[in-house]
Amino acid sequence: MPDVVLYWLRSDLRLHDNEALAWAAAHGAAVLPVTCFDPRQFGRTALGFPATGPFRARFLIESVADLRSSLEELGSGLAVRTGLPEQVLPVLAAECGAHLVVAQQEPAPADAAIEEAVRAELDADGRELRLFWGSTVVHRDDRSAVGVDDFRVRPPLSVPRAFPPLPNVPLGRMPALGDFGLHAPELDRRAALEPRGGEAAGFQRLVAWMWTSNALGAYADPPTPERPTPEPSRLSPWLAHGCLSPRFVHAQVLEYERRRVRNAGTRAFVAALLARDACRWAALDGRLPALESPAASPAERRRLDAWRTGRTGLPFADAALRELRLTGLLGHDARRDVAHQLVHDLALDWRLGAAWFASQLLDHDACISTAHWMAAAGLPDGPLAPEPRLDPLAAGRHLDPTGATIRRWLPRLAPLPDATIHDPRPSQTPSGEWVERTM
Ligand SMILES: Cc1cc2nc3c(=O)[nH]c(=O)nc-3n(C[C@H](O)[C@H](O)[C@H](O)COP(=O)(O)OP(=O)(O)OC[C@H]3O[C@@H](n4cnc5c(N)ncnc54)[C@H](O)[C@@H]3O)c2cc1C
Structure with missing residues (x-):
C-alpha cells in the first residue's frame, strides 16, 4: 500500500x-x-x-x-x-x-x-x-460497446465515508478574483440563472430542473411561439467543472424514467449526454486540434470586436453575444447562430470565435467547444459532421419569433414592432466593412 x-x-x-x-x-x-x-x-x-x-x-x-x-x-x-x-x-x-x-x-x-x-x-x-x-457517462474502457440504445454504464461510485488523514503540509489560502486581476461580475437581473459553483449547488440545480420542475419529461416537447425551445437543464457549468458526474446525472435520468416517465424527452437528454461523451472520445483519439488563437489583421480585429461586444447590427446575434458577455452563458442554438455568423458572414477564422467562447463561457469545455466550432466552420476533418451554412438572420427569427430575446438584451430596440425587430441595423457599410455601433 x-x-x-x-x-x-x-x-x-x-x-x-x-x-x-x-x-x-x-x-x-x-x-x-x-x-x-x-x-x-x-x-x-x-x-x-x-x-x-x-x-x-x-x-x-x-x-x-x-x-x-x-x-x-x-x-x-x-x-x-x-x-x-x-x-x-x-x-x-x-x-x-x-x-x-x-x-x-x-x-x-x-x-x-x-x-x-x-x-x-x-x-x-x-x-x-x-x-x-x-468525465463521461460511458467509461473509457467500455466504449467499444456503445450503440444507439445499447451501451454499458457502470453504476456511480458513492462518496467515501471517511478519508485518510492529511500529511503535515500547509494547505494554503484560497485565491480571490482580484489575485487574477479580475473583478466580481455583477448579477444581471436578466440572466436565466446565476449558477453558483460546487457540488452542492450542482445537486440543487439537478433536483430543481429534473424533479421539482419536472422539465426532463418535456425536454423534447415541440416548440410553441411562446416557448420556441424547451427548458434546458443548464447543468453544463457543473458538468464542465466536474462538480456533477455525468454518470450520476445519467443514473438520475434512469431513476426519473422509472418513477415518472420514459419518453422522447428523457431519451433526447441521454443523447445530449452521449454527444458530450463523443466530443471527449474525439479528443482521446487525437481528432481534436489544440486551440491556438490565430493572428488577426486590424480589419479582422475590428470585426471580431464588433461581434464579441454584440455590435454587428444583426439584432438576434447581438443580443445573444451580449447575454454571453453579461452572464457567461448562452443556449445551444444561439451559440450555433453566432458561430455561423462569425465564420460565414464576418469571414473570420473560427478559432477567433472559439477563443472568445473559451474566455467567457461558464461551461467552457475545450473538447465540446472545438468540435462545435469546427462543425460550424464546415471543416470536413472535425469530429462532428460539417454543418451547412446557417443564415443567422433566418435562424434568429426562428429562435426568437416574438423578439423577446432581442428586447431583453437590446432594450433600445424594444419599441420596434415584431415584424421589423429582427431587421439588420445599418452597421455594415456598402463595401461590406462592419463598423462598431452603440446601442
Ligand atoms: C459553438 C458551440 C460551442 C459550444 N461550447 C460548449 C462548451 O464549451 N461547453 C459545453 O458544455 N457545451 C458547449 N456547447 C454545446 C451546448 O451548446 C451546451 O452543452 C449546452 O448549451 C449547455 O446547456 P444545458 O446544460 O442547458 O444543455 P442541455 O440541453 O440541458 O444538455 C445536457 C448536457 O448535455 C451536454 N450537451 C448538450 N448538448 C450538447 C452538444 N450539442 N454537444 C455536446 N454536449 C452537449 C452538456 O453537457 C449539457 O449540459 C457548444 C455548442 C456550440 C454550438
Missing part, C-alpha cells in the same frame, strides 16, 4: 462518483488532495482577452471552496496552490513524501499536454502519475 498519495484535482471537483478520489481514499495511508490555479488559465490570451473570464473564474473558486469544506467534513482538507502543476506537484510530493500522484485524466489536448509535463517531472524524481477516468 502506498504511504502518502497526492490527489491532484482539476475538472473533477466533487466527492461523488469519483474514481481517483475513491481509489486514493481506499489505498493511501495518508492522502493530500491538491488543486493548482494554473497561471496559464488566468493570464491574457494573445488576443488580449482574459483566458478565463470573471464568471468562470468565480465559479471555479466557489467550486474549489465547496470541495475544500466537503473534504474537511470527511476529516481531510484540500491544499490550494497557484502555479504550474508540473512545478508545484513534484515539490509538494517531495514535501509530503508521496511517491504516487493520482488524477482524473483530461482528454483535451492542452490538458493532456500538462499531464505529460507533470508525468515527466515526477518520473525524473522516481515518482509516478496514475490517471483514472471519470
